[in-house]
Amino acid sequence: MPIPVEAFFLTPGFRGTLQQEIQRQVADGVLRGRLRPGERMPSSRMLARHLGVSRITVTLAYTELVSGDYLYSRGRSGYFISQTAPLPAVVAPAATEARDAVDWDRRTGRRYSRHELPIKPRDWHGYPYPFIYGQADAALFDHQNWRQCAIRALGKRDFEVLTDDFYEYDDPMLIEYIARNILPRRGISARPEEILLTLGSQNALWLTAQILLVGQGRRAVVENPCYSGLRVILNQMGVVAETVDVDEGGLPPEAVPEGADLVFTTASHHCPTNATMPVDRREALLRRAEKEDFLIFEDDYEFEMSFLRSAVPSLKSLDREGRVIYAGSFSKSLFPGLRLGYLVGSARFIAEARALRAAMFRHPPGHIQRTVAYFLSQGHYDALISRLNRAYSRRRAVTEEAIVAHGLEVAGRGGFGGSSFWMRAPEGVDSAELALDLRQKGVLIEPGKVFFDPASAPSNFYRLAYSSIAQSRIPDGIALIAAAIAERGPRRPS
């Protein structure tokens, strides 16, 4: 028995996006018991027509509701209220009926929530062809040794120390390992007071922006395209960043506008195009920084995955004046749910970051820090990196072969390795629509628009990662992508 479309309506004067309003209606119906497990939702086409919104909006809302376990999808039969949907909490009637008398828009300015993060399916494990970036393929991870290190850190001796509040400090064991064994691989020597642990590189970017870009007239420069999480941070802060188009050598130093305070770069592995900045450009960028007194944030997020060519020395290793703030992360080399990275810079800068971090959340949880310290110091980390690199190298070759066979166009392949190709669909193909279409066929790709300066963002780029998809699935997945593109637009001229 399908739920009638009339059960849904756009609340007059609703706040937020249309998609959010649809999600809210469904979630609210479930939580209040109006919509019951097993009932069928109207088709996205019907609901879209009824509400007078685009079908994509409804489809996106349904997909998010599946992620939240309010709905499940039964192939062609459509969407149903989930049997395991969140149930209403124990309800004190007074509180549930509490009206919300606060003008939250005025109070908050929607400073943070209006800058939406890209939507990614949380249930990507369930898709047969997940070309999804930055998520971990569990099959490659050294689960057994990780578990053994975690259990060791749970042992009585460590545990008594790790349960403490460390205030603003980090686990000295982990800091020492990073200083002695990780940073030297990037040509960096740093003392403990020049290193701070962060909750992933997102957190490193955030801390740096708060320290260096708060205040009148601070000028930030970002690459175009660039990591979308950086753009969200700057938008939330109200910082208008100037953008510099990258080419096959990454950021061209001469294109950095004058008067910059802080330049963000992914010099070694440009995100998302995979370009590597040549050493002469690095030198030129540093010389400009010295001459014009600006600072550089180097996000070295994927240096471990340089399996085709040795990684070029980091910008930080060439820095003679303490101008480079360097960020590394364990998200790609271990897994992103770990939320652990590190920030390296002048002791004075790190002291600021440490004080800000202490006020924000003190420190990353102790047990996580010590587990990583063991995993690194027992050599499991290096073994894992080798295994990842061997696997990525094979997957990359298979992906590239299929790309060529199907005539897809690579826009940025990167000479070092990495975990993705940056792709260009023919003009006129909107990769966001392409991605939605492919999702129905079990294929996940990442639309590229979100990486670009919104003022001039092309719609036909997408990212194709091979870190999360099993090697054997790659050729069929690429074939499906090629077919979906062929259905939509003209083939590119060949």
Next chain:
Amino acid sequence: MPIPVEAFFLTPGFRGTLQQEIQRQVADGVLRGRLRPGERMPSSRMLARHLGVSRITVTLAYTELVSGDYLYSRGRSGYFISQTAPLPAVVAPAATEARDAVDWDRRTGRRYSRHELPIKPRDWHGYPYPFIYGQADAALFDHQNWRQCAIRALGKRDFEVLTDDFYEYDDPMLIEYIARNILPRRGISARPEEILLTLGSQNALWLTAQILLVGQGRRAVVENPCYSGLRVILNQMGVVAETVDVDEGGLPPEAVPEGADLVFTTASHHCPTNATMPVDRREALLRRAEKEDFLIFEDDYEFEMSFLRSAVPSLKSLDREGRVIYAGSFSKSLFPGLRLGYLVGSARFIAEARALRAAMFRHPPGHIQRTVAYFLSQGHYDALISRLNRAYSRRRAVTEEAIVAHGLEVAGRGGFGGSSFWMRAPEGVDSAELALDLRQKGVLIEPGKVFFDPASAPSNFYRLAYSSIAQSRIPDGIALIAAAIAERGPRRPS
């Protein structure tokens, strides 16, 4: 062979505090190999005279250096360079010699680091009489079941999910447990979209302040005294908070100045005085909030420890208009190194907090969330709370008896239980000096000045916690405190 005092000097034009400069000199000497393991440091008295600084400054610096394992203390023989002191990292000479050409003070405004957090000894486990607040007594913790839950969350099935980046979401299992089992104990009913996990209540305070106090002329009101970590957040943001003196009923609602935007309160267990706000005051505060359109942040940090009297219903449970933002924490009931708490508020507010959290660090690490979810849902949490409450109840009785026997003065005892007494030393006794003195005797107390509005902060208060000290040590510890006070000042009139 002692190191000559001449090895130390105040670098002309050094930045930061005297204490920091001394610490930096010693750490630098160790890291550059000038000071070697086993060498004896000059006595604090000698170094203080040589540098022309107060002896307390040197003592504080030495104590911090012990915490950082640069020094160790050998009783009356003094301080020595630690055998296990941090060693210089693998050094690339160019980088080490890099001059720091950046004017960091101008760049950062020292916006964050100039607001120092209170100094607490990280090595408190080594002291015989640690009356130290908010740290976990490992002897009371259910280590075995915690470990078992953590190992379960490390199992293949969970692990594959928990290694993902959750973007802005939380573990639904933990959210559901909090909604169904924790919040109802405080009279609160909340749906999942009204709850956000935070990295401890420090993080909850921080997020709330960023959302509601950024912008021109936002007026914050804090209790006096109040949690010092809150004052650090407001100072860093440049928010000048108005303070309201608390009495034995906590915050008097009529004393809240007009025009407030956000009032921070620890209504149920005032920090640090332990006062509980009576229900009529709660109603009056809420009525004023409704009438004058302000919001309330309720930090309900220790409600689990109400072993003498049932906890009074939270302010949030009486909130008819969505004006109360509520924060709870597992730092006291599990352990602070976990870094986990939760924020409850209107869905619109939580959406802001979620978006800000996503840009800051995404989410608390997945493994931590799931481990807590298991620990809660298997009933270990409730068992632990009972055990903690029984132990704290006994320790409290022993502490109170010793306090009476030695004629110490309790300034705030709280009727509910909790984990500390708020103490007043006689006029003229500086509790910061008292604490340093006592530390030499193996006793740790917490000076109270940091809790007060700096404009009018008395120096003679201190906090005496019984959560971290073994019951059998309490009487001797109190005796040592009484003796140290007697040495310093006049006995209070009796």
